[in-house]
Amino acid sequence: MASALAVKDLAKRYGSVAALDGVDLALGEGELVGLLGPNGAGKSTLVKIACGLVRPTGGTAEICGAPAGSREARRALGYLAELFRFPGWCSADEVLTLHQRLTGSDGGARERGELLELVGLADARRRKVDAMSKGMQQRLGVAQSLVGSPRVLLLDEPTSALDPVGRRIVRRLLEELRERGVSVLLNSHLLSEVELVCDRVVILLAGKVVAAGRPEELARPRGIELETAAGTRLVEGTREDVPRLLAELAAAGEPVYGVRVLRSTLEDVYLDAVGEADS
Amino acid sequence: MRAVPVIAAYALRENLRRRVFLVVAVLTLGFLGLYAFGAYKLFDAADTMNTPAGISADDVIGSTLCGLAMFATLFLGTVLSVFLTLGAIRGDAERGLLQPLVVRPVGRAAFLLARFLGGASVGAVYAVTVYAAALGLTALAGGWWPDRIAAPALELAAGVATLTALSLLGSVFLSATANGIAVFMLFGGGLVAGVLGQIGKALDSHTLRTIARITSWAVPYEALYQDALHRITLDTTGLTEWVLQLGPFGGAELGGSWLPLWAAAYLAAVLALAVWGFARRDL
Numbered sequence: 001m002a003s004a005l006a007v008k009d010l011a012k013r014y015g016s017v018a019a020l021d022g023v024d025l026a027l028g029e030g031e032l033v034g035l036l037g038p039n040g041a042g043k044s045t046l047v048k049i050a051c052g053l054v055r056p057t058g059g060t061a062e063i064c065g066a067p068a069g070s071r072e073a074r075r076a077l078g079y080l081a082e083l084f085r086f087p088g089w090c091s092a093d094e095v096l097t098l099h100q101r102l103t104g105s106d107g108g109a110r111e112r113g114e115l116l117e118l119v120g121l122a123d124a125r126r127r128k129v130d131a132m133s134k135g136m137q138q139r140l141g142v143a144q145s146l147v148g149s150p151r152v153l154l155l156d157e158p159t160s161a162l163d164p165v166g167r168r169i170v171r172r173l174l175e176e177l178r179e180r181g182v183s184v185l186l187n188s189h190l191l192s193e194v195e196l197v198c199d200r201v202v203i204l205l206a207g208k209v210v211a212a213g214r215p216e217e218l219a220r221p222r223g224i225e226l227e228t229a230a231g232t233r234l235v236e237g238t239r240e241d242v243p244r245l246l247a248e249l250a251a252a253g254e255p256v257y258g259v260r261v262l263r264s265t266l267e268d269v270y271l272d273a274v275g276e277a278d279s
Numbered sequence: 280m281r282a283v284p285v286i287a288a289y290a291l292r293e294n295l296r297r298r299v300f301l302v303v304a305v306l307t308l309g310f311l312g313l314y315a316f317g318a319y320k321l322f323d324a325a326d327t328m329n330t331p332a333g334i335s336a337d338d339v340i341g342s343t344l345c346g347l348a349m350f351a352t353l354f355l356g357t358v359l360s361v362f363l364t365l366g367a368i369r370g371d372a373e374r375g376l377l378q379p380l381v382v383r384p385v386g387r388a389a390f391l392l393a394r395f396l397g398g399a400s401v402g403a404v405y406a407v408t409v410y411a412a413a414l415g416l417t418a419l420a421g422g423w424w425p426d427r428i429a430a431p432a433l434e435l436a437a438g439v440a441t442l443t444a445l446s447l448l449g450s451v452f453l454s455a456t457a458n459g460i461a462v463f464m465l466f467g468g469g470l471v472a473g474v475l476g477q478i479g480k481a482l483d484s485h486t487l488r489t490i491a492r493i494t495s496w497a498v499p500y501e502a503l504y505q506d507a508l509h510r511i512t513l514d515t516t517g518l519t520e521w522v523l524q525l526g527p528f529g530g531a532e533l534g535g536s537w538l539p540l541w542a543a544a545y546l547a548a549v550l551a552l553a554v555w556g557f558a559r560r561d562l
Contacts, residue, residue, distance in 0.1 A: 051382045053562040074384040085375040089296045101285040102383035144379060 002065030004029055004152045004183030005050055010059035012045050012207075019045040021207040022059070027152070030181040032174060034194035037204035038274050043187045044082055046204070047156050050185070051079045063152055075103070078150035080141045082157045082187075088130035092121055092140050095129065096147055103148035115143040118176075120169050134161040142170060146177075153177065153184045159193065171197055195266040203273045211273040219263040227258035234262070282385040283393045290397025294363045300401070303359045307409055310351060315416040318344050322421030333517070341423025342512050346531070348413035349435060349511070352406050353504055354466075356439040360402025361446040361462050366455035367394045368447070372562045373454075381562065388554045391447065395550060399443040403436035410435055425511035434507035437542055438500035442466065444546050448553040451560060468494065469501030473530035476505070495532070499542045506534030 005027035012020040020042045027033050035043050048054040049061050052069025066072035086095045096112040105111060116122050119139040129137060138161045145153060159167045167190070174184055174197050188194050194201060195215050203211040211218060221238045224245060237245065239261045249256050264272075294300060321344065325336040368391075371377040381390055410432050417423055425431065445465060449458035472494035479487030495501040508531035512520065 048562070053378060053382065055559070055561060071384045071386065074382055077382070079379070079382045081375060081378045083375045084379050086379070087293055087296075087376065089293070098285070098289060099379070099383065102282050102380065102385055104281070104384070141379075 006062045008060050011057045013057045018207050027183050032178045032184045032199050034198035034201040035187040041204040042207040047154050077152040078145035079154045080145040080158050086129045091126045093125045099144050099147040105148040119143045135166050156187045191267045205274045215266050218269045222262035225260040228254050283389050286393030287396040290394050294401050299362045318420035337423050346508050352409045356402045356406035357442045360398045360443040364398035364446045365458045368450040370455040387557045391554050399440040402439040406435045406439045407432045426514040427510040431507035431510050434503040438503040441500040444549040448549050451553050451556040469498040472501050499545050505530050505532035509533050
């Protein structure tokens with residue numbers, strides 16, 4: 001079966017600037033992949049190529065086996081742009097109706113109601129976009145991207161304007177989508193959020209993939225924190241070393257009150273990968 | 280192409296919501312009010328006019344007023360449809376309005392065609408309505424009707440549609456401000472062609488008339504407008520025809536049977552170029 005998104009040796013140049021330089025990336029069915037990187041790393045360019053807004057200079061991008069930008073590819077995807085706007089005179093319901101017509105969705109009022117409910121806008125169905133806060137508009141954007149039940153979802157900074165409650169709504173939504181088998185490429189600066197929901201992360205720097213893998217694979221051991229009568233101390237080692245350490249301490253008659261295996265967070269991994277270059 | 284009526288209806292609705300439409304509507308009512316007042320006063324004074332023997336003062340007044348109304352109609356229709364489309368692609372892309380729509384399985388050609396239909400239909404309906412209102416007011420004031428009614432209306436509408444297509448083409452490549460300036464300079468170029476032709480006719484200069492004719496065909500909304508002017512006094516002959524050709528009504532020029540074909544081909548070429556440019560544009 002074709003990958004939900006398959007990017008091979010993708011390149012994009014804007015004049016003398018290489019926004020993407022030989023990027024390979026695959027998104028499996030029902031997989032949630034986080035795309036990370038500093039500003040200008042090429043994340044949005046990659047997402048825009050995948051949904052046909054930008055033409056690549058080299059390489060290929062396919063959505064469910066169809067060339068990115070083709071009608072078949074666009075039929076399979078939902079997209080939320082980083083910077084988007086809906087006409088201020090439209091109500092939430094009208095925005096979704098327009099997108100239902102364009103995707104050919106026959107979900108009708110039931111689908112619109114469900115989507116607005118999913119993003120916590122059930123009470124704002126008739127509210128004009130102009131009368132919505134930035135966060136509400138972003139949630140409407142997420143609902144719009146889900147019109148027509150897309151198999152692949154490309155989200156470019158979907159939570160940048162959301163408060164903690166809004167972010168939690170989107171996070172739960174992403175988890176629900178994964179359970180339904182929807183593939184999601186999430187471009188975000190919020191590392192903690194990506195770490196919480198993503199199956200894999202891909203870190204871009206200057207148009208190249210500099211790190212990729214499951215968050216726990218990318219994380220490195222940072223030692224073991226031991227709390228004893230003598231105080232808290234950090235010793236080198238991994239999870240596998242814990243039984244041995246505890247046995248040694250017990251043999252030495254030193255009571256142990258707490259043990260914590262420390263691993264680097266995604267933020268540490270990210271900073272290791274891009275920190276020096278970014279700074 | 281299933282999405283064309285959906286986007287055209289969306290564009291139409293958006294157009295109707297814009298304040299420019301309200302402003303143009305108010306100004307048009309003002310224009311028609313003044314036009315009615317002027318027409319009434321002129322026809323009322325027709326008996327006191329000193330016209331050459333054999334020339335009907337009503338014909339001179341009616342055709343002159345009607346010609347001026349046609350120019351105003353073309354200009355206002357152009358202003359309306361150009362302002363509704365000058366930021367349709369690049370402007371909307373910069374504001375983030377375009378991206379959510381074009382990632383849908385619509386096709387950029389269908390999207391562009393729909394935007395054209397949305398803009399051109401507003402401008403064309405407006406032009407035909409104001410033209411019809413001006414004719415009605417002229418008839419009410421002096422009982423004068425042009426020799427042809429429908430064809431000039433269609434030519435004005437086609438002229439507005441051509442300028443709308445040019446505005447849409449410009450919107451693919453230029454910012455809204457630059458595009459607006461470019462389209463109105465093109466419109467001005469057409470006017471210059473008309474004036475050149477008028478001067479050429481007065482001086483009997485074949486060269487000037489040829490330049491004017493080539494220019495007006497290069498921007499066929501001008502050729503359509505000149506042909507529309509010609510048609511409102513199509514059956515007028517002799518001295519009256521000569522007087523009307525050289526009066527403020529000047530610029531009337533027979534387009535010939537090739538003009539509709541050329542205008543249609545020109546419109547298609549402009550739209551095709553816009554589609555080609557839009558298909559290659561990164562958003």
